Amino acid sequence: MTRTLYRWLICLHPPGFRLQFASELLWIFDESRDESGAVLLLCDAVISLLRQWLLRSGMWKWAVGAIAGALPVVIGFGSFMFHWPMRP
Secondary structure (H helix, E strand, C coil): CHHHHHHHHHHCCCHHHHHHHHHHHHHHHHHCCCHHHHHHHHHHHHHHHHHHHHHHCCHHHHHHHHHHHHHHHHHHHHHHHHCCCCCC
8 A cells, every 4th residue: 555655656756757766766665665664755755746846847936936926915914904003
């Protein structure tokens, strides 16, 4: 079951990464027979998946742009909230 999940996580990686490293990753997973090693490799696959799609693909630029675009709105809304007159 864990091997199926690990294989599925590898399939979610970008095609270039998958073609280059999928067989090695599965071999390493098969070599780690104990359950604790499999759990660590599953966590590593999730981190790798995020890293490959966000950092390597350039999607981080979209994330930074969204944060930078939302920041003035959040600051403006926050200053509006704190300047309301308080009733006694």
